[in-house]
Amino acid sequence: MALLVSVALFGLLATAITAYGYGRYAKPAQLLRQLDAEPAATVSLDRIGQPKQSLLARRVQAIGQHAPISPADAQTARRTLMAAGYRAESAVTLLYGIKLILAVALAILSIVFRDSITANPVLRIVLPVAATVAGYWIPGFFLERKVSKRQDKLRLSLPDGLDLMVVSVEAGLGLDQAIQNVGRELAVAHPELSDELSLVTLEMRAGKRRAEALRNLAQRTGEAELRKLTAILIQSDRFGTSMAEALRTHSEFMRVRRRQDAEERAAKVGVKLVFPIFFFILPSILVIAAGPGILQVFKYLFPLMKGIQ
Secondary structure, eight states: OHHHHHHHHHHHHHHHHHHHHIIIIIHHHHHHHHHHHSOTTOOOHHHHSOOOOOHHHHHHHHHHTTSOOOHHHHHHHHHHHHHHTOOOTTHHHHHHHHHHHHHHHHHHHHHHHHHHHOOOHHHHHHHHHHHHHHHHHHHHHHHHHHHHHHHHHHHHHHHHHHHHHHHHHHTTOOHHHHHHHHHHHTTTTOHHHHHHHHHHHHHHHTTOOHHHHHHHHHHHHOOHHHHHHHHHHHHHHHHTOOHHHHHHHHHHHHHHHHHHHHHHHHHHHHHHTHHHIIIIIHHHHHHHHHHHHHHHIIIIIHHHHHHHO
């Protein structure tokens, strides 16, 4: 049993170190090689489209194809994956393959180690079931967190993109060329927004109407601020109003909204610090301030009281 625990911990540690090394060193190096190999003005589907699948990905996809997925669940999963930035056709099957593999792996581990975890017969039955459910739920949880982080990045990058779009429109470019220019110029500073705008440009080049491509942008990202932006662009284009003025007004509104959000979070800091101060900082201060006096009481007063008795 100790050998199995050691092997499992070693495998978990090796996996964590490999994932950290890949995310910290391998991916930035690969990005730098791509930037050196491709011109900055080139917009290709390889950057925003489907990467080549490895052997492991194909195996996981083959497992995911056997998952009992309803069309409604598959559509919901595809929308979530697209909001997280995964647009490959095999993304849904890969997600469910990961879910099945992790659920089975945690179920097996819980069965193997349940003797050392608990001796309660009820918990010995509940533990594998809970581990299986957790293994099936964990990938969706991390996917939702990735969607939330990506939406935050898109929301924070929108004011810069809108300012650049205003400059492009006032310089005489049309809206299509302005979107293409913003997607190209923000490739390094804001890659998420650059990818989305580049995909809008590719859809319009493929023959879709501008309004439809912008609606697809709002539906694909699921970000409320992008929905507002697409609504403003569609309405300004439809009614012939000043595009630059509408974009400048929306950019100022977003900056004011972001400053108000920061002020709101700053105002909540005092309330949120009450519990850490009360449970962690105040006891330490009491020990430092009153500790020596309490020790003196124990050292002199108690023996004196015993002597009096």
